[in-house]
Amino acid sequence: MPQRCQWAGEDPLMVAYHDEEWGVPLRDDRRLFELLILEGAQAGLSWRTILHKRENYRRLFDGFDPVKIARYRDAKVKKLLADAGIVRNRLKVAATIQNAKSLLELQKSGTSFSEFLWQFVDDQPIHNHWKSLSDLPAKTDVSDAMSKELKVRGFKFVGSTICYAFMQAAGMVNDHETSCYRHRQITAEDRG
Template sequence: MIRCSWAGDLPLMIEYHDKEWGMPLHDDRRLFEFLILEGAQAGLSWRTILEKRENYRKAFDGFDPAKVARYTDAKIRRLLDDPGIVRNRLKVNAAVLNAQKCLEVQREFGSLDRYLWRFVDGRPIRNSFKTFKEVPCRSDVSDRMSRDLAKRGFKFVGTKICYSLMQAVGMVNDHTTDCFRYQSGE
C-alpha cells in the first residue's frame, strides 16, 4: 500500500494518515481541536503533538470551546505544569483566547464549520502533487484565513498553521497522487 511519504513507519503516524489527515471534517469540537493542536505544533513536529493528543484532550476538557473559554489563571497554571502537553505559556494562553474567539465565530456564523469552510466555498481543494516535496506550506486561501482569524483576535494562526489546519481537516487534499488516500480525500 502506497502512502504519503511523511507518514513514515510509526504506527501512530500511519493511523493518523490513513484515518484522519485530509478527510473532510465538519464537527465544531474537532475543528477547534485541530486549530489548537496545529497552533501547539508551531516549531515542533506533528509526531510530538500526536503523541500528546490524548493528554491534550484530557487537559482541555475534550476541546469543548465553551469550557476552555472560561479557564481561569489557576487552571492555566495547572496546564503549564502538565508534562502531557506542550507547556508553552503563549500557546496555552492562545488556546484559551482562541476558545473565546471560537464562541464569537459560532455566534456570528452559526458554527466554526461554516466559518472555516467558507474559505474554500464548502468544497475541498484537490491538488495533484506527485511528491510531498511539491506540497506548499501556505496558499492564497491560508493567507486569507490567517488574516481573517488574526483580525478577529485569534492567536497562533499564521498562514502556515492555517494551511496545516486545512490539510488536517480535509479543506485541501494534499495526498500525493500515488497515495491510496488520494482518491478518497474528498
C-alpha cells in the same frame, strides 16, 4: 502494503492518523477547534510530537469544550503549564483560551466554526496533485486569507503556515501525494 505519503513513516500512530484522519473533510465545530489548537501547538515542533500528546491535550483541555476553556483562570493555566503531557508554552496555552473565546463569539453571531472555515474553499475540498512531499506549499493565498480573517476575529497562533497545515488535516485540501492510495479514495468519496 498500500503506498502512503512519505511523511506517514512507520510510526503506528502516524500511519493510523494518515490513513484514517488526515485529509478527510471535517465539519464538526469542536473537532475543528481541537485541530486548530493542535496545529498551533505544533508550531516549531513535529506533528508526531503533538499526535503523541493528543490524548493528554483532550484530557487536560476538557475534550476541547470551548465553553469550559474560555473560563480557564490562572490556577488552571499553572496546572496546564506544569503537566509534561502537553507542550508547556505559556503563549500557546493562552492562545487556546483566547481561541475558545473567539470561537464562542463567532458562534454567537450565528455562524458555525465549520461554515466560517469552509467558506474559504467555497465549501468544497480542493484536490491537489502533488507528486512528492517537496511539492507541497507551506501556505497559499487561501491560507493567507483564512489567517487574516481569524486574526481579525481575535484568534491567536493562526499564521498562514499553521492555517495551511490545518486545511490539509481538515480535508479542505487533499494534499495526499498522487501515488498515495488515500489521494484516490478521498477524491472518489468527494466526487462520489
